[in-house]
Amino acid sequence: MAYTTERRPLRADAQRNYDRILGAAREVFACQGAGASLKEIARRAGVGSATLHRLFPSRRTLLEAVFHDRVEELCANAAQRAKESEPGPALLAWLGDLTAYAAGSRGLAASLLHDGRDADLLDQNEGCQAMITAAARELLQRAQQAGAVRPGVRAEDLLALVNAISLAAEHHDDDAQAGRLLNIAIEGISLQPAENA
Template sequence: MAERRKLRADAQRNEDRLLVAAAAAFTRDGANASVKDIAKEAGVGVGTLYRRFPSKELLIEATYRNEVQRLCDAAPDLATELPPAGALRAWMERFIDFMTTKDGMADVLRVVLTDEGEKLETRAMLATAIERLLTADMRPDANAHDVLMALGGISLIAASEGRRDLAGRLIDLLLHGILV
């Protein structure tokens, strides 16, 4: 993903709050989320939002990229805070939550994220995060890309059934299959 210019500390805090508020709004309301409500929830004016993200599409794209990065950044922390199986399971739960956010933005993301290389880069980033969580007490043939594809399937099944609890149970089955 492209490098960005460093923001002033206060501008970075505003952006961080906007992206967190946007992720919550897109999860809740989909692409129809109100930018005015997002700005209000972030504690900034709508002008601040539009200065940083001149269009809703750019806000959605930035929210998506931020959520991917946050998910990937969580892997090392989870690996140090929890036992291996617990860390992997916690990351899998976060992945399902990420997919829920992504689903709320899906229609716009299909238009905004059309570059196949970028899609592959995102998959590689997510697989690298999973690789950090796969340990010696897990099956040696447990492949991070396969785990990622299985998680994608779990998120699709749970979403089509409208049952987040189903995702948790399917994660348990997947995890049980990975552990030795």
Template sequence: MPGQQRADARRNYARVLAVAEEEIAAHGANASMERIARIAGVGSGTVRRHFPTRRALLEAVSHKRIEALCTRAEELLDAPDSRAALLEWLTDVLTYCIGARGLAATLTQDLTDPVHDNACSAALEKSGNPLLHRAVQDGTVTTTATVAELIMLIVGIALTTETSPDPTTRATRLLDLTIAGLPPTQPQ
């Protein structure tokens, strides 16, 4: 934990985290940990001491964004239209995933490590649950979907569109299709 470390270890942690944010923004979730160490001016062992896994690094980089999305969910809870509030929040999650290339990867489930919870997904689920519950309660969303499933859809959209020439437009279109579904056309 950074707060309980020596001053030089806290400085190294902060420097590695700052470099990791830039590298992940530029190169996505698979940014080289060795390159991050080199740019931060520390050994790769130092990076691994602070962040023993890639997921730990991604979660640390995404921490502020996840907090902002959780705060946003709280702000939207009192919105007059519960459906619009839920959809606005999901759009915010998608926007963050697209803008921060590593965020979508942080929200994916690690099926190879069932022991450790995904802290980022868990925080978003906890924050999004009241929005979904309110929309269902108001009858503005008739679904049995869970927030976890909605986040998985967002992650899928973000990961699918991340290499598009215009990922925001493509992702927004896919989210709109997801929300609208594929209703039959009206007979003329």
């Protein structure tokens, strides 16, 4: 069951627990990555493991809940970039947005793009991964139609690229490395040289 904003209403005490777990999960996942201990999240939230599992039946549902708001923001940002820029620059700028988020989230975004522990996220028709893929696909199609990106490049290729860049940059102190790696990769997908992408 993918995370959805259309979940059934909770009693007040259950809603408080839900919010505390979500807050603790954001902190723990940001520090320790997507594989962080669910017991540690429950402990920080001040609830038992059974309460955590009742509200979030799987690691996937908790990850989806943690990422959902940020992913919606990234998708809205993709639409805004498409309105404000030419297709090629819009795609490249949005890939920069996504790369910055992925690199700064200590593997959290990578778990949505591709992770053996949570690979079934890739099969969801709704949810964070599907939303990101749809946003990438729309920007990519526009850029290809405008002749800014090579034919044959797929949205899934770009997401795998962002994933690889975020993983490569994750354990380095150089905050600008992910951006430099993305610029190198952009040269490979562009039909025209990237300028300050």
